[in-house]
Structure formats: structure tokens, C-alpha cells
Amino acid sequence: MSMPSPPPLQQVLSGSDRTMLTYTRVARKNHWGSFGHVLQIELEGRADVTRVRELVARMGRVHPVLTSRLVDQRGGPAWVFRPDAVCPLAVVPIAEPCDEHRQEFIGRLLRSTVDFAQQDPVSFHLLQLANGRDVLVVQHDHVVSGAMAFGLIVDELYRLDEAGEDRPVPWMNDPAPIPLPRTTLRDRWRIIQSVWRNYRKHGGSSAVRLTSPQNDRRCRSGVDWGVARTHCRKLSIEETAAWRSMWSRAAGLPSASISLFASVLRAAWKHRAPDCGKRQRSLITIFGLDLRPRGSKGPIFENSLSVLPMIVAPEDLENRAGLMTLLVRQLREQIKRGVDRLGAELMTNYRENWRARWGLRTQIQHRRMFWYGYLNELTKIESLCGLRVRDISVHIEPWPIHGISILGYEYRGQMCFSVASLPGAIDDDRVQSFIDDTLHDLLSGSSAAL
Numbered sequence: 001m002s003m004p005s006p007p008p009l010q011q012v013l014s015g016s017d018r019t020m021l022t023y024t025r026v027a028r029k030n031h032w033g034s035f036g037h038v039l040q041i042e043l044e045g046r047a048d049v050t051r052v053r054e055l056v057a058r059m060g061r062v063h064p065v066l067t068s069r070l071v072d073q074r075g076g077p078a079w080v081f082r083p084d085a086v087c088p089l090a091v092v093p094i095a096e097p098c099d100e101h102r103q104e105f106i107g108r109l110l111r112s113t114v115d116f117a118q119q120d121p122v123s124f125h126l127l128q129l130a131n132g133r134d135v136l137v138v139q140h141d142h143v144v145s146g147a148m149a150f151g152l153i154v155d156e157l158y159r160l161d162e163a164g165e166d167r168p169v170p171w172m173n174d175p176a177p178i179p180l181p182r183t184t185l186r187d188r189w190r191i192i193q194s195v196w197r198n199y200r201k202h203g204g205s206s207a208v209r210l211t212s213p214q215n216d217r218r219c220r221s222g223v224d225w226g227v228a229r230t231h232c233r234k235l236s237i238e239e240t241a242a243w244r245s246m247w248s249r250a251a252g253l254p255s256a257s258i259s260l261f262a263s264v265l266r267a268a269w270k271h272r273a274p275d276c277g278k279r280q281r282s283l284i285t286i287f288g289l290d291l292r293p294r295g296s297k298g299p300i301f302e303n304s305l306s307v308l309p310m311i312v313a314p315e316d317l318e319n320r321a322g323l324m325t326l327l328v329r330q331l332r333e334q335i336k337r338g339v340d341r342l343g344a345e346l347m348t349n350y351r352e353n354w355r356a357r358w359g360l361r362t363q364i365q366h367r368r369m370f371w372y373g374y375l376n377e378l379t380k381i382e383s384l385c386g387l388r389v390r391d392i393s394v395h396i397e398p399w400p401i402h403g404i405s406i407l408g409y410e411y412r413g414q415m416c417f418s419v420a421s422l423p424g425a426i427d428d429d430r431v432q433s434f435i436d437d438t439l440h441d442l443l444s445g446s447s448a449a450l
Contacts, residue, residue, distance in 0.1 A: 009081040011065055013143075015348040016303030019360075020142045021070075021077060022352050026361045027399060034113045035142040036397040038106055039150050040135050041157075043387040047134040049126065051161075051385050053089045056124045058160050060087025062168045065144065065301040070116035076351075079121070090125045097130040107227035109139050110397045110420060116143065122301070133390065142396075145301045147373045147407060148290040150394050152300045154379040161385055187338060194337055208265075208283055209273045210403050210426055210434075225422045230395050233435050235415040235443070243415060243442055256415075257374035258331075260408045261287070262324045263441040264372055269317050271434045283312045287331065288373070289340055306344035308334045320441065375409035378416075395420045404431065415442075 013021065024034050060066045067085035071078055094101050105127065114121060121144045127135040138153060160166075235243060244256065265285075289306045310330055316323050334340060350356070373396070383389055391411075395418050398405040403425030407418045417439060421431045 009064070009083070010071075010078040011068070011081070011299070011302075012076055012078040014302050014304070015346075015350040016146075016305045017143060018077060018350050018352060019347060020146075020303055022356055022360050024141060024143055026357055028113065030361075032399045033111050033397060035399070036110050036112065037140050037142065037145075037147060037150070038110050038395045039138040039153060040106065040391075040393045041138075041154060041384060042135045042390045042392070043133060043384065044390045045134070045387050046128070046132055047126065047136070047385050047387055049089075049091060052126055052134075052136065055157060055161050055385065056087050056089045058166055059124075059157060060085070061166045062160065063156075063299070063301055065299070066122045067120050069118070070121070070143075085120075087120065087122075087124065090123070091128065092125050093128045095130055102127060102129060102135070103230050104227060106137070106395070107230055107420070109137065110228045110230070110395055111226075112139075114141055116141075134387075136384070140301070142303070146288075146290070146303050146305060147375060147394065147396055148304075149300050150375060150409075151377070151379045154381060154384075154392065156300060158379075158381045158384055187342070190337075192342075194339075208268050210268060210271060210430075225424045227423075228395075228397060228420045229423055229428065229431075231419045231421070231431060231435060232393050233417045233419075233439060235417075235439065237413045239443060240410070240413055240415045246443075256376070256410075257408075258324055258327050260374050260415075260438075260442065261372070262320055262327060263438045264406060264408075265312065265323070266317050266320060266441055267434050267438040269314065270437060271430055283314065285310050285312075285372075306340045306347065308340055308343065372406045373408070375407065378409045378411045393418055398422050398425070404434075 020035065027033060027035065064081040064083070065079045066087050068079035068081050071080045092105065094105065109125070114123075122138065122140040125137040125139070127137060129135065136157075140149075243259070246259075265283075269283075287308045287310045289308065290304060308331065310327060312323065312326065316326055375394070378392060378394070381389060393416070394407055394409060396405045396407060398420050404419060404421045409416050409418075417435060419431060419435055421428075
């Protein structure tokens with residue numbers, strides 16, 4: 001009598017992973033593409049391809065999610081591991097000396113979709129540039145992990161390269177769910193009541209749109225928007241230090257993220273679509289809180305997020321210092337009430353159904369302005385695969401309904417600002433003006449008339 005075969009090793013998707021899977025499925029159904037992330041590690045010189053390929057394979061063995069397949073099963077969707085699979089590295093020569101060809105490749109990669117049931121959810125590319133430098137590119141979807149994983153991925157590549165062996169850090173590859181504080185039924189009812197009272201107080205909400213409703217109708221009809229266009233701007237080390245000094249002296253401000261968030265909101269309101277805000281009484285956006293910096297641990301390739309709604313009236317955008325104070329007060333009040341704990345708990349217990357799909361589709365179309373994130377210090381490594389790291393840049397894909405996505409991060413003492421946009425949704429000149437106004441607002445605390 002033959003023994004039954006053991007069940008395959010797997011990692012069940014966390015609640016946040018399942019939420020992002022629903023987002024991706026809704027987006028694909030509306031022909032918007034996936035929600036891609038791209039990390040670029042630019043090296044000072046030509047890398048040893050064999051060494052890089054071995055490093056990528058080692059990364060796949062330590063983190064088997066990288067070569068897994070998504071399977072819908074009774075207990076929920078899960079990454080089913082393939083023990084014998086090897087994480088591949090694609091070597092891509094770029095013969096043209098112009099950087100435009102590299103950016104076009106990145107923009108195309110950013111917009112590419114992945115069939116999780118048939119393809120690896122994370123891909124690695126080594127771009128061999130004509131100038132003699134190599135760029136290691138890592139692409140993954142938000143279903144696998146959020147933008148906060150960028151720094152962890154770079155640090156883990158460095159650790160495995162230096163170690164030269166498959167030696168996992170236990171918490172980085174632990175499929176056990178992250179424990180979260182629980183709320184009682186009374187707590188939940190009290191929190192939900194306070195949130196709805198806040199919504200009613202502000203008379204409902206609508207989103208700032210950089211794209212017009214005409215573009216919204218076009219994107220629902222399945223228009224092909226082509227590749228994303230990427231833009232990167234940096235503050236100098238001196239400007240970054242001055243910016244940090246500016247916001248750190250203001251009373252009660254917890255992080256640079258609030259400062260950048262305020263400038264992004266102000267610039268977005270200035271460059272909003274002409275037909276946006278005619279009946280606008282309040283603006284709502286979602287402020288995400290990554291759980292890892294708050295003491296939780298878990299796999300790199302897993303979403304770990306709680307969210308808080310932030311409500312701002314158009315008149316609040318006129319004074320930047322007052323706007324920052326308002327955002328901080330809302331953030332603290334909601335954390336005190338436990339909105340973040342309830343959000344994390346709802347994420348953990350998330351189940352996909354028709355109500356969830358309808359709710360997320362409605363949120364995507366009517367309550368989101370753009371994708372925005374801030375990553376603090378991205379990483380502190382100086383070299384990889386025997387070469388000095390020249391620069392690191394990151395991007396997330398814009399959907400047609402938003403037209404633009406934004407990431408702020410710090411690397412080597414410089415605040416970096418990366419923007420990805422769709423050519424059919426946002427005019428290039430408008431994107432450049434949006435970036436210029438955001439950075440000017442960061443440094444001066446004021447911008448052109450809103």
C-alpha cells in the first residue's frame with residue numbers, strides 16, 4: 001500500500017496580499033494592467049554575470065515565493081512552492097548609448113502583466129548598458145509585496161552575496177501570519193461610528209484628479225495606453241539636510257512622510273484636471289502604515305499594511321504648515337481611536353467576494369487620486385557583486401484611472417522623487433511642472449498660487 005504524498009509546501013496569502021490580488025484582478029478586468037513595482041540597482045561597471053546569476057538563484061532558494069505559482073484553494077489563495085525551480089536571470093544588452101532606451105525598457109517592464117498561475121511572480125533582469133555599466137532590475141507585483149520591500153530586497157541581495165550560501169534569516173522566510181492586536185466588538189462599533197461621523201462632518205468626499213473624467217471613460221473602454229514614462233528628480237545633500245531641518249523643528253511632526261505628503265497634495269491640487277473640484281467639499285486619500293517598522297516581522301515578499309483615511313478641505317491646502325499640522329492631528333487621533341488596528345484586523349481577515357470586488361472597483365475609480373508612497377532611508381549598502389552601487393531608483397506603475405504614481409525615498413543623504421506616468425493620460429510638460437512645484441514646495445514651504 002503506497003503512502004499518500006505529502007502536501008506541497010506553500011505560503012497562504014496574507015489578508016493584505018489577498019486585498020492586492022483583488023485589486024489586480026479588478027484592474028485586469030478593466031484592462032488597466034497589473035500593479036507593478038520596479039527596482040533598479042545601477043552598478044559602477046560590468047558585473048560578473050555568473051556571480052549575479054548565482055546570487056539570483058540563491059535568492060530564489062532562500063525565498064521560494066519567487067518561483068512559486070498562485071493556486072486558489074479552499075483555504076484561500078496560496079503560493080505553492082516548486083522545490084526544484086531555479087530563479088532565472090535575464091541578461092538584456094542595450095547597445096544604444098542614449099538612456100531613453102533603458103527608460104523605455106523599464107516603462108514596458110513596469111506595465112507588463114504576470115500570470116501568477118504560470119509565471120514567476122518576481123523577475124530579475126541584468127541590463128548591460130552601452131556605457132559599460134550594468135543595472136540589476138527586480139520586478140514584482142503588489143500582490144507579492146509592497147513598495148516598502150524595496151530596501152529589504154536590496155539588503156537581502158547584499159547579505160546573500162556576502163555570505164555566499166543559502167542561509168535564511170528565520171523571520172524573513174517564516175510563513176506564519178504576523179500577530180496583530182485584536183479589537184472587541186464594542187471597540188469595532190465605536191471606531192466605525194467615529195469614522196462615519198467624520199465623513200458626515202465633511203460632507204462626503206471626492207478625489208483630486210490629475211486626469212479628467214473623459215480619460216476615465218476611455219480607460220474603461222480598454223484603451224491601450226502604452227508603456228509608462230519614468231521621471232526621477234533629486235534634492236542635493238545640502239537641500240535634503242535643509243528640508244529635514246525645516247520639518248524637524250516644527251512641533252509634533254513625526255516623519256518626513258507627512259512633509260512630502262503635504263507638498264504632493266498641494267501640487268496635485270494646483271495641477272488638477274480643469275473639471276475637477278467644481279463641487280468639491282473635501283478630499284479623501286488613504287494613508288498607508290507599514291507594520292514592519294512598528295515592531296512586526298514577517299516575510300519580505302508579503303504585504304504588511306494598515307490604512308487610515310485622511311480628510312482635507314481645499315481651503316486647508318493654502319497654508320502648508322497648517323496642512324501638516326492638520327494631517328498629523330488626524331493621524332494621531334485615528335491611531336488613538338484604534339482605526340489603524342481595526343484596519344489591520346480587517347485586512348488580516350479579508351475574504352474576496354462580489355461585495356469586496358465592487359467596493360474596491362468603486363474605490364479605484366472614484367476615491368483615489370494617485371498612488372503615492374514614502375520609503376524613509378531606502379538602504380545603506382555601498383556595493384553589490386563586487387562593484388560599487390552607483391545609484392538606486394524605484395518606480396510603481398500608474399493605472400489609467402490615476403495616470404500617475406509617485407514615490408519619495410532617501411538614499412545616501414538625498415531625497416529622491418520618482419514619478420511614473422502614462423503618456424495618454426498626463427502630458428509630459430504637466431508632469432515636469434508637477435514635480436518642480438512639489439520640490440519647490442518642499443524646500444520653501446510655499447508654492448505658486450493654488
